[in-house]
Amino acid sequence: MAALWVTTYGGIVVETELDVTYAAIMDEIVATGVAPHYAELAPLLQISPEEVLRRINRIMAMTPGWMAPGTDYIASFPPFNNQPTPYRISVRGHQRWFAQCGFEALACCWMFPGETVSIDAPCLLGEEPLHLEMKDGDLLLSEPATVVGYTRSRLGMQEPDQPFR
């Protein structure tokens, strides 16, 4: 774990430099739908761009996110994806976000507490699209009512080079 940066809550360490960086990235994606470039975070975090990039790479090693191959750009920061996917996420009528995958689309509602989150996706067989609405983890609407999830890939948190891909 990273060096300590902030200590609060009666002496219990609640934030590290990686926590602060993770939260800054997530906040930006939630606000805009787009993951920030590491240089954009430097003034916000008051550290060098190189240090931001170092932290981002460490965060990617700890979570099921990843960088675009051969670049220093954030490609996926679950539950969101910087590159468009079939899973469009809308809040208050604005479609600004893409989910990392169909399953992570179901977790996007946790990033918008109290809001109705819409998930729109095409049918992978080319038939009618599907539409879900969720709020705080509850399914409000499923069109059609028969929607299922399926993966042919392993998922989970124990194989760092595989999860959610």
Added chain:
Amino acid sequence: MNLFRSEQHAKRWNEWEESMAQTLHPVEWWIETFRNPLFRNRSRPDYLTWLATDEGTSATMEFAHRLEQ
């Protein structure tokens, strides 16, 4: 990790693999799976630190066990 209109649609998908059929569940089952604190807590300011706590480790194990069902 995809969503389909129905079980029949999933099984007609050209990338369907019968060996992974155990991952086919109604969307409600996957919603319950993604209620795990691993996903609910991503907006915590101390999320990465939390992941390493007993609570975070327990949530990770719970998620893994759920996927084995």
